[in-house]
Amino acid sequence: MLDKKHASLFLVALLTFLLGGAGELVAQEKDEKELREAIDQDMKEMEAALNRDNESTSYYKSNHSKRLPDWQRALELGWVEGMQTVGRCLEEGFGLKKDEKKAVELFRKAAEKGYAISQSTLGWCYLKGNGVAQDEAKAVVWFRKAAEQGCANAQYNLGGCYIQGAGIDKDVAKAVGWIRKAAEKGYVVAQYILGTCYQRGAGLPKDEAKAVIWVRKAAEKGLAEAQCRLGEYYVRGVAVAKDEAEAVRWYQKSADQEFAEAQYYLGECYMIGTGVDQNTAEATNWFRKAAEQGLAVAQFSLGLCCASGTGVDQDKTEAMIWFREAAEQGYAEAQEMLEHLEKE
Secondary structure, eight states, X not given: OOOHHXXXXXXXXXHHHHXXXXXXXXXXXXXXXXXXXXXXXXXXXXXXXXXXXXXXXXXXXXXXXXHXXXXXXXXXXXXXXXXXXXXXXXXXXXXXXXXXXXXXXXXXXXXXXXXXXXXXXXXXXXXXXXXXXXXXXXXXXXXXXXXXXXXXXXXXXXXXHHHHTSSSOOOHHHHHHHHHHHHHTTOHHHHHHHHHHHHHTSSSOOOHHHHHHHHHHHHHTTOHHHHHHHHHHHHHTSSSOOOHHHHHHHHHHHHTTTOHHHHHHHHHHHHHTSSSOOOHHHHHHHHHHXXXXXXXXXXXXXXXXXXXXXXXXXXXHHHHHHHHXXXXXXXXXXHHHHHHHHHO
C-alpha cells in the first residue's frame, strides 16, 4: 500500500498521463477536422473542373504536388475521397509511380462503399479497359449506380452508352433523358449535346429555340464547340436575330481556344468581310491555323490562297502540298485542284 506521499506522486503522474493523452486526442481530432474541411474543398474543386471540362486530369495535374500528402492521409484513414484522389494519381502517374491496376483497386473499394464519383470512374475504367479488362456491360452497371445517385459525370456517360449502344441496347430517347439530367446540373458538355439534340430532333422534337438556349449555356461557360455553334446560329439567324458581328465574336472566342472549325469560319469571315472588315491576310492566317490541325476544308482553302496569291505570296508548290493533304482525307475538290496544278 502506498503512503500519502507516494500516493500523491502517483496521482500526479496518472493525471499527467491522462491529460496528456487527452490533449493528443483533442489535437488529433482537430487535425482530422481540418483535413476533412480541406478534402471537402478539394472534392468541390475537382467536381467543378469535371463539370466544366468533362475531365478532371487537369485538376490533379495542377494540384497533386501540394495536395497529395493530405490525400494519402485521407486514404490511411479509410476515407473514400482518399481512395478516389490517390487512385487518380496512381492512374495518371502524378506524384506516384503510375499503376492503373492499383488505381482500379482503390476506385473499386470506394465504389463498393457507395461513393458515386468512384463508381463513375470505375465505369470509365471498364469502358476503356484502363487497369482492368474492357467490359462495356460492367461499365454501364457502374455508371448507372452513380447516375442514380445524381452524379452528373455518370449521367452523361450513361447517356453516351445509350447513344452508342455500348454495353446496352441503343436508345436515343433514354440517352437524351440522362444527358438532360447532367445538363440541368450544369455539366457543360451535356448542355451542348442537349442543344445539339434539339437542333437535330434526336431523341426529342426538333426545337431550334431550345437548342440555342442550351448551346448558349455551354458557350458562356467557355466550351469551344458551343461557342463555334452559337456563332453559326448568329450567321444564319437561326432562333436569334441575324448578327454577323456577334457571330464573329463567338467564333473568335472559340478560335482562341484553338478549335479548328471556328478558326476556319473566322477565316471565312475575314475573307469575305462578314461581321469584320475584309482582310485576306488575316483570313489566310486563320485558315493556316485550322489546316495545321488537319481540317480538310481549311487545307483546301489555304491551298487556294497559296495558288492564287490571296493574302500570301503566290506559291503553287505549297498550294499542292495543302491540296494533297485535303485530298488524302477524301476532299474531292482538292483532288481536282491537285490534278489541275500537276498538269501545268
